[in-house]
Amino acid sequence: MTTNGVAPAGPEGLLDVADLRVDFHQAGRVVRAVDGLTYSVPRARTVGLIGESGCGKTVSSRAIMALLPESARVTGSIRFEGRELVGLAERKMRAVRGSQIAMVFQDPARSLNPTLRIGAQITEAIHLHDSDVSKAAAQDRAVELMELVRLPAARERFRSYPHQLSGGMRQRVMIAIALAAQPKLLIADEATTALDVTTQAQIMELLRDLQQRLGMALIMISHDLGLAASFADEVLVMYAGRGVERAPTRKLFEHVRMPYTRALLDAIPRLENPPHSALSAVPGQPPDLASKQVGCPFSPRCPSVTEKCREHAPPFEEQERDHLWACWHPCGLETKGS
C-alpha cells in the first residue's frame, strides 16, 4: 500500500501550521475561532488535538482541508510537504484534498450516500483520484480496502446499502473511502464519538494499525484526553482557539503544566475512584469568542489565577524540552518571579 512517492523528509514536518487564525464574520460580529495556532505533524505519527466544543480543533482542521464556509477568513500558514495551502486556488486544492489529506467525520450516517451501495461509493472514491483505473480493477481495489478496514464478508457487503450496516461498519466504510487515494495524512474528527464503547475501541485500534502499516500520519481530534493518552504520540490541548499545552504524550501526562489540561484530566471519571466520590470540576464555561480577549483565556475559571493572568496572556512557548505551554503559573513548578 505504501507505494506513494514519498518526498524526501525535509527539516519540516509533513504538515506545518503556523500562526493560523480563522475569523468568522457574522452579523457585524467577528468570532475568532482559531487564534494563532502553531503545530506540526511529523510523517507517520499521530497527533491528538484535544479540547472542548468551540475550542477551535474542528475549525482549524477544516481550514487545513479548505472546507470552511465563505464567511470564514483564514490567515497564517498551513504548509503541507512544504507547499502553502492558505490561499491556494480551489482547483489546486482539489488535488490535495482527499488524495493527500483525507478526513473522517463523527457521523458516518450523514457522510455516506444512503441511496448508493457501499461498494459503489468506495469505487467512486478510487475513480475520483485515479480516473485511468478500469472498472474491474477499481472494484477489486474496493474489496481490498474493505478487507483492509476489516469489514466482515467484504465481497458480500459490497452490494449493501449504508442502512444495512451498523454504525461501526459504516465508520469502517468511511475509513475505506478516506484511504482510497492512499493519503499521507488522515484527519479523524471525533471519528469514534458517536460509536459504542467497544466499537470505539475497535475503530481506534484499527486506525492505529492502519496508520502504522501504511506509514500515514494521523490527526486525531477528540474531546477525550483518555483516548489521546492511549493512541496519540503527541498531544496538543486547545482552549478558546489557542494551543495551551503540547508535548509527547508520555511527557504530557507525567508532567501536566497547564491548569486547563489538569482540569480536563481530573474531570474524567476513573474506575479506581470509589462510588460517589466527587469529581474535581472547574466552574464556569469557555469564553465567548466574539468578545475581545485580554489576558489568559482560561483565567476566569483557573484555580491558580493571579492579577497578571487577567492582564497579560502568557506566551505559548517551549519551556522544557519538547514541552510547550501557555501559563504563568504552571502546575508542579515553583511560580517564577513575575
Add this chain to the structure above:
Amino acid sequence: MGVLASLRTGDQGVVNEPLLEVSNLVQEFTVRDRGGVKAGTVHAVSEVSLELAAGETLGLVGETGSGKSTLARAILQAPPPKSGSVRLRGVELVGLKRARLTEARRQVQMVFQDPFGSLDPKWRVRDLVEEPLISFKVGDRTGRRRRVDELLDLVGLDPARFGARRPRELSGGQAQRVAIARALALDPALIICDEPVSSLDVLIRAQVLNLLERLRTELGLAYLFIAHDLALVKQVSDRVAVMYLGKLVEIGPAQSLYREPLHPYTVALLASIPSPDPAVARRPVAETIRGELPSPIDPPSGCRFRTRCPRAQDVCATVEPPLRKLADGHLTACHFPVGREDAATPDPGALEPAPLPGGARGRLA
C-alpha cells in the same frame, strides 16, 4: 407532597421493601415489512429482574441495542411492558388505571440525554420549571413561584439571572440543570437518568455529575443511572447492572463488579475504556470481544453474547445461562464466569471439544 414526605421518613422502618422492584420484565416490538405484514419481533428486553432501594443509585450500562432505555421506559409504563411486573413501593404499575398511574408516576421522574429536546423552546425557564407543579395542581401561584426559585437555586441557577431566559439562551449544561429542576419539582423518590451527561463537554459533565451527587445526598434521591460508559456509571453508582442484547448479564456492587468482573462482556466493557494514563498498557479490545452485535430480531440461541465471546463453548449455544449468585450481591449469567473456574458449568462436554449431552439443562436447574 405531604404523603411523599411521610413515606420517605418511613424509609428507615421499611428497609427491606425495595423502592422499585422489576420482575421478569419483557418488552417486545413487532417489526413489519412495507406491506404491513409482520416481519419479526424485536426482543428488546427479555426477562429482566432488578431492585432498587430508596436512596440507592443503580447504574445500568450497556451499548446500543442492549435494551437499557427500553427498560427505563417500560418501568414508566411508556409504553407498558409486554409482560412482567414493575412495583413501586409495593404498588404494581403494570395494568394500573390512567389516573392512578399518573399519581404513581409523580414519584418517578426522568432526565434525558438531550436537555433541549425535553424543553419547549418557546417557554421561559421559570415557566418550564413551574409546569409540572401546575399540571399536578400543587400550591397556589405565589407558592409555586417560590418553589420554582427554590428549585433553580437547588440546581445552581440564579433565578434572577436565568428565570426569564429561553432554552436557546442557555448552554447545554445550564439546560440540563433546568431539566433536572423540572424533574425535582414534584419531589420524586426516584429519578431515571438516561445518559444525562453524554451530550456535555468534559468539564460541564463533571459539574452536572457533582450536582446529581449533591442532590442525592441532600434530598435522599434514588437514581437509576443509565449510560454506556462504565467508568462514569461506576463513579456514581452503589450497584451496577450490565445489559447485553436485552438480557441482564451481570449485577453487583460497583466496586466488586470493577475489581472482579464475572461476565466476559463486562470485561470487554472495562477493556474498552481508554485509560487517561499512557503508562498503563491497554489490553487490546479485540481479545475481549469480537464481531458485531447480532440482530435483536433473531438473537443467538443459548447465551446471547456467545457469538462475540472469547470464552464461548458448545454449551453456550444450547443452554441459556441463568443468573447465578457467585458472591455477596454479585450475580452473573455465564456458564464460564471470569476468574471463577470453580463456578464453571459442570459439564464434561464443555471442557472437551465433544458436544454436550442434552442433560445440561437439568443439571443447571
